[in-house]
Amino acid sequence: MWKKLIEKFKDLKIGTKIIVCYLIIAVISMSISTLIYQKINARIMTEKVSEMALQTLQTIDANLNLLIYTVNNESKILLSNQGIQEVLASGSEKFNYNNQMKVNRYLTEFIQSNMFISSVYIFDNYGNKFYVDKRTFQVFSIYDVMRSKWYDKLVEAKGGYIIKLTGKELYNKPNERYVSMMRIINDLDTQKPIGTMIINIPEDAIINSFKDIMKDGEAVIQLKDGNYNDIIHSNDLDQYNLDDNFKKLKTGEHFYSIKKVEGKDYITSYLRNSLNWTIVSIVPYQELSKQSNIYKVVLLAMFLFNGILSLSGLIFTSSSITRPIHKLIKSMKGVEKGTFIKVNIATGNDEIGELKNVYNTMIQKIENLIEEIVKEQKIKRKAELDVLQSQIKPHFLYNSFDAISSLALDNRSQEVYQIIKALGNFYRTSLNNGKEVITVEEEVQTVRNYLTIMQIRYDNLFTVDMDIDERVSKYKILKLVLQPLVENSIYHGIKPTGKKGRIFIGAYSKEAYIELIVSDDGIGMDEEKLKSLTKGGTPGIGLRGTIERLNIFYNGKSKFKIDSRLDAGTTVVIYIPIEEVEDYEQ
The missing domain is CATH 3.30.450.20 (PAS domain)
Structure with missing residues (x-):
């Protein structure tokens, strides 16, 4: 039933909604205010008196128990x-x-x-x-x-x-x-x-054990033993006319009464504690004389409450109308910035609901168009990546056959065998059943095979040091990233020096990136050439092709850094984001 009423309310016009909401809130507010006003006068004094009386008695009893407990412990020490x-x-x-x-x-x-x-x-x-x-x-x-x-x-x-x-x-x-x-x-x-x-x-x-309970010296405390003899009392206790009903109390029971003495109201409380003593507390209750002030405060509070409740209702009603409109405006402004977000708000079949439905339909069509464009761009990007990859493979194969030819002319058949075997292992990994993604461990093994070929070809012209973090070995990256960099280190770094050199290869985990490092101590390059290289002016396929492939594959999220000095070597650092690799073969 409530759901049906809510649905019907949603279908009302905006003006009707405001009137209905305000009437409902006004009726609820007045009903609650009337009920509170009727109940508060009957209960507030009784609850206050009962609470204060019980708390006073319990505090006195707790203090007495603490005193007896302390004396008992001290007596145990003595005996x-x-x-x-x-x-x-x-x-x-x-x-x-x-x-x-x-x-x-x-x-x-x-x-x-x-x-x-x-x-x-x-x-x-x-x-x-x-x-x-x-x-x-x-x-x-x-x-x-x-x-x-x-x-x-x-x-x-x-x-x-x-x-x-x-x-x-x-x-x-x-x-x-x-x-x-x-x-x-x-x-x-x-x-x-x-x-x-x-x-x-x-x-x-x-007396000192509950001295703090005596407010401004007006409170009167009396203790009576099991035979109702006074343990302590004030000299003027007779004027308070104690109720003899306290003699009927059992252990743990209490009651109170309110009496007027010399024009003042007093709470007389009685409690029978665990020692079979009766604790009598007589406390002036000045709040009773301020009863009329309490009523005034209550009435003022009720007016304020009604005003706040009514204001809240109007604000809520206004907000229920303007909030969806503001959301629509915000979403429409987002379209200017290229952000397409549907408006997800609960509406009925009123004007705002119709406006929301039309807007969301438009956003859905725009998203479908964008999705089709993205798919086309992915296909185009995949084609570009395949072109670059196809350039790398013949390039490397050409250099490898050049090395094999040189060894064959020198009648170094054993080394020809080794280089052909390494070449086979290299292409087995690089082909990878047509997949463009391999693990870092497989990429490092591809480089090892390549280095075997190059060390035989150039008669151990260089030494290689590797530092591979085991944590990154199982991460997947685009294949043939390290090999072109190592190839550049050999051909453009160490070989021109005419002397034996050193190559360092490292792979590490750096926050959200895999850090790949290839460094050599070769001829290096001057500042002008380095500047041209970092701006994309590098000739050849190796480094330029690697950077382009990474940019295409990782949507521009990969980064690279080149550091080189003339006659001091070159270091290339590539940062590949650690993320789920998109399947480009689909």
Whole structure:
């Protein structure tokens, strides 16, 4: 159904399309705006309150857990101290001053390095007490610990810790609050109880653990233990009228409520954490008093949204009309530069669609004409290449027979045999079943056969060095590229000097090209002759024919460079592009 509607829309006139698009966008915009406006007032405050309350409680709980975790780790270090272990394990009913001083020294070092611990008390199994207290010394004994309500849980923990509010029950000080971490100390070797440890965490250390949460001193934090006794609280907490429903919370559960106190709105949040403590957070929520401002901002945002959406719709509609026209214009301008590209855009059966179809039909016909011309040019180029190739073969054959004739007149039959065999191998490779393309390796072997002929003919007039990169051996190139260059080095370079010379042949991979080098230390040429040669004024078939063949075969992509000095030799470098070779035999 949607596809049919889209197709019908494409067939509409341009003016009708603009009207339809604008009406659809306006209806959608107003509908969305109305829906958002209705929902935002009902949900934004609830979501904000819930999110802020939960984040505050979770942050406080995380900070408390970190504090307890740190104290727990520090207590493990203390109870595993070898000196304390030895004193507790060897305890007796008699007071031992040396043991007392030894343990107290360990405790002093421990408590000085832990600012969040106010005191540490350790008892051995005989009631001997070892302690360090930064504040007021607490008068109590191991028997007071054993008579407490939570002692059974301490024993059941088997070395694990329990945390209790101990001011009233242990120290008999109802108005003072001490959060104590207690654990049985076991012998590290036998795991039998050898003592009891009590570490007291002061109220200010707990407050400092979530100090950053108190915004400008207005936030109120309260902690209640499992019996709902205050661990910490503010003096003026009664005015906030806490909800007794927090006593029904289970571990991990939380809820919040919003109450007004002295004209201000407050979020009161409750969370029961893993220690069975209840965390109460009372935070002023000033954003509630700015509700009217929020509505104004929302209304303004809606107007802006509608305006932007409407503008976007008009721009889109205009673009859908002008974009294909611009593409048509761009393609038509490309024709001036010789670029023929069809316009590929989705259109219907409107005016633009008809214009696109007519233009693409014209481009297709032009491309067909160009393709026919290219084919004709390829045939012509192939014919030119065949003519040049046919000139090279008789030229080389003539020179070879000249060499064989000279050897035969000198009665050098063995060398005549060798040169004829090399000549046969040379033509076997060069003919290559009529194909014009061979591998670099085959081209090098053709040159070797040619050099065998020439070294016999001229009685080792020259030496040859080769450096062929194995990476280029399997690349295919036009055949008989190196041989004419080597022939020039012999006839026009070394032979005129009348003395023995050297020829170097190299093949390398240079980025996207195969680099072929033929160099000799022959007679060379002067600057004027070199300049004439590089401009195409070279006589003879060898170098000129090679350059012309490469230009035809590789569509002008091949390059060459000639470097020569009089009496210092000549170097010819040819660069052949590494690419898929076109089959010219088709």
